[in-house]
Amino acid sequence: xxxxxxxxxxxxxxxxxxxxxxxxxxxxxxxxxxxxxxxxxxxxxxxxxxxxxxxxxxxxxxxxxxxxxxxxxxxxxxxxxxxxxxxxxxxxxxxxxxxxxxxxxxxxxxxxxxxxxxxxxxxxxxxxxxxxxxxxxxxxxxxxxxxxxxxxxxxxxxxxxxxxxxxxxxxxxxxxxx
Numbered sequence: 210x211x212x213x214x215x216x217x218x219x220x221x222x223x224x225x226x227x228x229x230x231x232x233x234x235x236x237x238x239x240x241x242x243x244x245x246x247x248x249x250x251x252x253x254x255x256x257x258x259x260x261x262x263x264x265x266x267x268x269x270x271x272x273x274x275x276x277x278x279x280x281x282x283x284x285x286x287x288x289x290x291x292x293x294x295x296x297x298x299x300x301x302x303x304x305x306x307x308x309x310x311x312x313x314x315x316x317x318x319x320x321x322x323x324x325x326x327x328x329x330x331x332x333x334x335x336x337x338x339x340x341x342x343x344x345x346x347x348x349x350x351x352x353x354x355x356x357x358x359x360x361x362x363x364x365x366x367x368x369x370x371x372x373x374x375x376x377x378x379x380x381x382x383x384x385x386x387x
Contacts, residue, residue: 225277231274232274323354
């Protein structure tokens with residue numbers, strides 16, 4: 210089982226780097242757009258109609274992808290006082306139950322997010338200020354959900370096989386930029 214988990218971890222790390230890069234790029238573009246919009250309004254009394262909505266789309270995408278990255282590195286908010294104060298098999302049982310709840314919640318989020326995305330795409334909804342399908346915005350939920358599901362399932366396998374999570378680190382290029 211160990212070679213399989215190592216391969217899954219390799220894929221997990223590569224997906225995490227890709228998601229982090231895209232999240233950083235979308236956040237950077239959003240920041241430039243918002244600054245451009247503020248400068249344009251303040252100095253030139255001109256507002257780009259599409260900049261606010263595009264900024265909102267980019268913010269949602271960066272947030273959802275960063276949320277998936279947080280799942281990979283165990284950086285989500287959690288109340289671990291109980292888990293840290295119990296030992297042995299009881300601690301492992303609590304971690305397994307929590308991981309199963311996480312997988313269930315993310316699965317529900319992903320399925321309903323995908324259904325909502327398909328509804329929006331089939332209805333032909335577009336952004337109000339530029340000609341892009343509103344499905345692009347909704348697609349962030351199933352995409353990040355699939356990533357989170359993958360990470361959570363691999364972490365569950367690690368718990369089952371090794372009794373603990375693998376030490377995941379924030380990629381070096383992210384740590385240097387922080």
